[in-house]
Amino acid sequence: MYRKAKMCNKITLKSMFFCLSLLFFSLAPFCGSNSQAAQLYTISETQLNQLDRNLQTLEQHNKEKQAILEKQEEQLNEANKQLQIAKMQIENSKKENEQTQRSLEKAETSFNQYEKTAEHKLKVKTRQRNLWIAVSIILGTAALNK
Numbered sequence: 001m002y003r004k005a006k007m008c009n010k011i012t013l014k015s016m017f018f019c020l021s022l023l024f025f026s027l028a029p030f031c032g033s034n035s036q037a038a039q040l041y042t043i044s045e046t047q048l049n050q051l052d053r054n055l056q057t058l059e060q061h062n063k064e065k066q067a068i069l070e071k072q073e074e075q076l077n078e079a080n081k082q083l084q085i086a087k088m089q090i091e092n093s094k095k096e097n098e099q100t101q102r103s104l105e106k107a108e109t110s111f112n113q114y115e116k117t118a119e120h121k122l123k124v125k126t127r128q129r130n131l132w133i134a135v136s137i138i139l140g141t142a143a144l145n146k
Contacts, residue, residue, distance in 0.1 A: 043051075
């Protein structure tokens with residue numbers, strides 16, 4: 001896009017300069033009166049060469065700046081791609097963390113339920129043991145008293 005604008009600017013500037021030059025030189029004889037001579041501007045060959053060198057230097061600088069701009073645009077595009085990949089990875093990590101959190105909560109609930117069941121079974125076994133001990137003592141005492 002910038003390259004097109006640069007080409008367009010170059011063509012526009014050259015065309016404008018050419019058209020203005022034609023207009024200036026074609027209207028010059030009509031602008032003055034017969035009593036006054038038209039004022040002409042002349043430029044020496046060295047001045048013209050200097051202007052041409054300046055133009056070439058400016059064009060070269062423009063090309064260099066354009067190349068730098070294009071390289072920076074590529075780098076920006078690559079950085080944006082990397083950013084999008086990083087965002088997707090972060091989003092995936094968040095989802096995995098949420099899933100892991102839910103799994104941990106389920107495991108904790110299951111463990112607490114298992115612990116309550118185990119405690120209940122232990123209490124039942126302890127009561128049964130104590131009951132059998134009491135029955136054994138009673139039966140043992142009754143057997144000794146006979």
